Amino acid sequence: MKSIFITGCSSGIGLLAAKALKARGYRVIASCRKQKDYQNLVALGFETVLLDLNDANSVMEAARQVLNLTDNKLYALFNNAGFGVYGKLTSISRAQLEAQFSTNFFAVHQLTQLLLPAMLAHGEGRIIQTSSIVGIIATPGRGAYSASKYALEAWSDTMRLELAHTNIKVCIIEPGPLKTQFSSNVEQAEQNNVVENPPIAKRFTLSPAAILPKLFHALEAKSPKVRYRVTFVTVLASIGKRLLPNKLMDKILANK
Template sequence: MKSVFITGCSSGIGLLAAKSLRDRGYRVITSCRKPQDLEQLVTQGFDAVLLDLDDPNSVQQAAEQVLSLTDNKLYALFNNAGFGVYGKLDSISRQQMEAQFSTNFFAIHQLTQLLLPAMLKQGEGRIIQTSSIVGIIATPGRGAYSASKYALEAWSDVLRLELAKTNIKVCLIEPGPLKTNFSANVEQTEKNRVVKNPPIAKRFTLPPEAILPKLYHALESKSPKVRYRVTFVTQLAAVGKRLLPDKLMDKILVSK
């Protein structure tokens, strides 16, 4: 039975992925930040570890627990946990920017490097990241979040290249608008100028289950894709970014 460690399992994509992969026959180890959420995961029959991505000591301890639970035979790491800081750049302090990167980027680097040796030793593994449509195109009001996802995309590209001669695959899942609690949990820096998704996004919003076929393929295909674009909006953004001149993209994005 292959073991998968998933971060951010208190709700949304993480919890859905944990339940689905368990049903699919994987040994799933979950994580969350709050003790009460940990209790809920244990009640549902999961192995669970506390993980505060803002605390390097917590990341270290969680990695040690995961390796102990799997007897140093972890097959896959799904770096799913994250949050968003929304607001114009001039409203975001250095501390808020650091917090955004601490959770969405620095912790992923630390956790992955702690777990990667076990994959290298066994000669196989999968590292899967939850990125975002704003990891493809940066939009006004989402500068901090977008910057953290751009960093994750570049970091994942480099890690994939550095592991090219191994049997460890690195994949990015790029959701667009999904029906989760993510937007409700966004940290808005300007209460009188809340950043919202454009109305057209509702037309293309999908349930979180839309990520599951992508996740299965990333875990199970002998030749997984580098990037899995989940929604039509994400696919359209990727095409536009590649084909349209920068100044035309600017006009489109500023007009929204």
């Protein structure tokens, strides 16, 4: 039975993925930040670890527990947890930006660094990241969150190249608009100028279950894709970013 550690399993993509992978025969170790969510995951039958990604000591302790549970034989790490700080960049403090990167990027680096040896030891593994459509394109009001996801994308590309001589594969899942609690958990920097998704996004919003075929392929394909784009909007954004002139993309995105 292959073991996978998933971060951010209190709801949304993480919880759905944990349930689906457990049903598929994986040994799932789930993580969450709050005690009430921990109790819920345990009640659902998951081996569960408390993890606050904004706390380096918590990351270290969670990794230690995962290594102990798996006897240093981990197949996959799904770096899924994260949150968004929204607002104009001029309204976001250094402390808010540091917290954004601490959770969405620095913790991914630390956790992967701690768990990677457990994959290398038995010669196979998968590192899968939850990025975002704003890891492809930057839009007004989402600069802090987008910057953290751009960093994650670049880090993942580099890690993939550095592990090319191994059987450890690094994959990125890039969701577009999904029906999760992410938007309701966003930290708004300006309460009198709340950043909301454009109305058109609702027309292309999918259930979080849309990521499951991508996740299964990333975990199980002999030669998984580098990037898995979820929703039509994400595919369109990647094509536009590649083909359209920068100034035209600016005009399209300026009011998004």
